Amino acid sequence: MRRTTNPLDPSQVSTRDDFIAFILNMRDDFKRNPDSWENQDLANFLEAVAAWSAEMDTFYANQEKEAPKDVNWTLFAEILFAAKIYE
Structure with a gap:
């Protein structure tokens, strides 16, 4: 980093x-x-991920930035799903 x-x-x-x-x-x-x-358990954290994803264009507009256009949603889904089963 x-x-x-x-x-x-x-x-x-x-x-x-x-x-x-x-x-x-x-x-x-x-x-x-x-x-x-704000979200101290997994259910609330995942709900916040979904809510923020649905409203991310508004977030970027409020920051006077352009929302990303080439988002790899499949990769995000695979990472989250893999974390469900990965040890």
Whole structure:
């Protein structure tokens, strides 16, 4: 992951290794700061993922950014599904 003052900055993720480090940093943040997380169980977390995905165009518009156009939704789905069964 590139040097940043915030290890939870998604804009710093551009490679598979960056993504892995980002996920592990999220895990560590949840362990250290659970009260800073709105969604503290898997069901609520997945619901928030779905809700944010449905509204992401609005998020980007509010940030005065263009929403990504070439999103690999199949890969996201495969990652989430694999986490269900992977040890």
